[in-house]
Amino acid sequence: MVSDGMSTGTLNMADLLLQRKEGRRSNWLKLYEQNLVHRGLVDTSSANALVTDSAAGSSAWGGGVKVPNGSLNVNADGSFNKPILQKFQSAGKSVGCVTSVPIAHATPAGFSVNSASRGSMDDIAKQYLDLKFDVLLGAGKENFSSEKRKDKADLFDGFKKAGYDVVNSRDELRSVESSKKPLLGAFIESALPFALDASSDRELAAKIPSLAEMTDAAIKKLSKNPKGFVMQVEGGKVDWAAHSNDVGGLLYDQIAFDEALKVAIDFAQKDKETLVIFTSDHGNANPGLFGSAANFDKIQTFKNTNDWILRGITHRFTPAQVIERVEAAQGYAIKKEEAERLLTFYVAPKEEGLYNPYKLPFKQLGEIQSAYTSVSWAGTGHSADFVELGAFGPGSELIKPYLKNSDLHQIMLTAAQVRV
Template sequence: MNRRRFLKGSSALAGLFTLGPSVILANDVETISKKAKKAKNIIFLISDGMSCGTLQMADLYSQHILGKNTEWINLYKENKVSRALMDTASASSPVTDSAAASSSFGSGHRVKNGVLNIGLNGEKYLPIWQKFKNAGKKTGCVTTVTITHATPAGFCVNSDSRNAENEIAEMYAELGFDVMMGGGDEFFNPSKRKDKKDIYKIYEKKGYQVLKEKSDLENIKKGGKTLGIFANGALPYTIDQNNIPELQKTPTLAQMSAAAIDQMKDHKNGFVLLIEGGKVDWAAHANDIAALIHDQLAFDEAVKTAIDFAEKDKETLVIITTDHGNANPGLIYGANAKENFDSIADYKYTNEYILNSIHADFNLQQIKDWVKETNKISLTDDEAKHLKDFYSGLEKQEDGLYNYKKLPFKAYSEIQKKHNNVGWISMDHSGDYVELAMYGPGSELLKPFVQNKDLHYLMLQASIEKES
């Protein structure tokens, strides 16, 4: 595929070099085009809602408990990647939501929070995975939340609302993306949709193989279009999946990522793949340190999967970042900070699982015994009573994104902080600059400070092949 074919395949690329922000270019375009090898493939990894403290604590946990650095930090230590800070603002706020953040990558424009690739005056920007599909590449998305959620949708579709997940499920089928894997059975299953549409049947009629369990990945038809929906709602948190047998039918992010790469890697024109660790964001919203660390480590396994492929392939640009910070967790100074932090290794489950298992009829001793069993934390009577009051109606129920059952996440994280030295500034997104790393052909285009929307143009510039 030559450059003329690429430009013909997507009219939205016309004027790319004049429209694209110059901040992302290390040299002038002509010089780069002559000297730089182009990326045949792009793997874009997003740890959704990852503050810098999340990256640091996952690495610290990995060092202390697992005896090794994380893959992401090793890439820094071994000087294998280009590295930058990224400004994550949206058009409507210095603090973005995932829809606007993903749309900045998807469209090359900042849009207001809540929408997908729709401009401030109603413009519909052609999403980047459609551009690459029009140019002849295979396209895919893998996530630990619903496949129709804001981050994958921002690479793929236009919508006035990130919440239009029923419609987004249908849009994917119409657009014909090659590999889509995650959760969200309720948006495909006719027994769960209000309109009773069988979206699975639509995909099957278009030639997709539909996967429902981890074991299905072992029998996947090589190279065919694939829809993998492995859960109702989001996939389980990693720490729960590791410790609750009935959740182990669900694949990990790394397993889905490896399968997606394998499905697309032999395509003559290459592929583009989004990999999202979406539950990192949900854990941060819940101020749940065990969920946060273990899902960040699961994301890191997917990073390793991508880098291992790219090192062998030598034609793949790997982008590793987040879309925004969330809750800014961090390890707090104290005499026993190391020992307290390392005690997180004793946590068996997410706070969601622990708190869901407490009921209004529990007495104080039952609450204390349950917390001791699951976190090895010895509650005082006052702490146990404080928790009990949320279930008996004496304390106001907590709100919060993804806190569907109004569980006392904040109250419990404050109790845990006394024992693990981990603090949180909030239960919501933050506007901090975030980490960005790139490996492979095209990574030389990265400058030390970029805006999120710049990555759209960098991907296009990195992957345009030389004139034949």
């Protein structure tokens, strides 16, 4: 289980938010507190950089070898490392991936395929069809749709012809719960909505399953195999929010991941034969609380993310309209000059950054927001920080206090008693 881009501060603040808002700990920290897991710190470097990207990070687990940034289980010399889900599939186990971002995105792909470029998501989706994995759930409809793919291939139809249940909504996912067919669900283009925005939009919440719901559906499907199963679950929007310095997006998607973690742990506690590993592929933006608890507590009543705020603003907005939109979404009123600063980016868009095709001023709003929440950021990119790892269940004793990310490949194979 991968909370993509989860810096230690993200884990800490999500736990603090839950304690102060709901009087409970996060499931992750509760497992630590009750001494139910083995823990370690993980070196996340890639073959060619101290700061990894998600492709190389997931490939280190998936292929057992550190590879260059941008590649998926492909070494610098062009040779391939066999991905771990293919190894487990060959051993007779059911396999699958669940994510809140495109199912052909870097993190699920790192467990699954070989590709010289993480950006070749149409090809990665085609590889999934050829591999015939048992469960694929997430977003990225455009990589399967004949209307969006460059080659105009209809992969949705291809999966149906291959015997899959293909679902497009939360209700459809529930309707195939008892089916014995393999399962594909790509519920929306690009990525699932941020958890905070979905919670404030009844239509979105009704149509699109949460990460926890997808995790539950996948476990029910995969666990029917008497030879066992292996799956990867990714909270990918944690990373996207960190890149955008979006504290509401970040913490509520971390909580959404934490709810998915509970689903997995609950199953493992009953099953007693399942190892659950939960970690991150790298830190991102290194956020932290640097100020008053009263400011931090404002996040408890947030209704929408910075993403929602900025996507709804146009160059025709007045500063007063910007102030009104921020206050409606997050409960505080920014200053007129702060609103004017944001509007300059709509007159002449110039902001860059990952997952920001419309060049919205995410960094600038994050800086403004810091004064009202006391949460600050070190940057907008990945970090070289060691990341937290916890492991629950049989095989968790294989986890050492310090590991390299590539060590996890063999640990998983050893725990499942699979020799390749």
